[in-house]
Amino acid sequence: MQWEFPVANGAYRVNLLLAEGYSGTQFAGARVMDVACEGVVRLDDYDIYAHFGGYTPGMETFLVTVADGSLSLEFRHTPFDDPAIRGIEIVAVSQSNVLAPSSAAVGFGTVLVGQSSAPQQVVLTNLG
Numbered sequence: 001m002q003w004e005f006p007v008a009n010g011a012y013r014v015n016l017l018l019a020e021g022y023s024g025t026q027f028a029g030a031r032v033m034d035v036a037c038e039g040v041v042r043l044d045d046y047d048i049y050a051h052f053g054g055y056t057p058g059m060e061t062f063l064v065t066v067a068d069g070s071l072s073l074e075f076r077h078t079p080f081d082d083p084a085i086r087g088i089e090i091v092a093v094s095q096s097n098v099l100a101p102s103s104a105a106v107g108f109g110t111v112l113v114g115q116s117s118a119p120q121q122v123v124l125t126n127l128g
């Protein structure tokens with residue numbers, strides 16, 4: 001599934017409204033998809049059920065910058081069922097007072113109760 005939303009050049013927050021509502025995909029790994037925005041994969045091997053559970057709504061959010069007058073959003077197939085989306089919200093944002101992390105995710109691996117994980121460094125950059 002692919003969309004092109006005509007927008008003015010600038011910064012946008014994209015909110016993806018998600019829920020796994022199909023009875024045949026009520027287990028982890030049943031539906032896995034990639035989501036790309038402006039040509040960059042934002043959600044890789046994304047499993048709605050694994051993140052939110054069955055019949056439970058949730059939202060994923062990311063910031064993008066549009067430079068060509070069109071916000072591109074693509075839901076890519078994987079071998080596990082078709083991509084699914086419940087809603088898309090695109091909100092123009094001001095670059096002032098926006099922080100950008102140096103990493104999209106921080107992984108701590110498996111940490112047992114009573115143990116500590118190695119510290120992870122994240123740098124926040126003020127985009128304003």
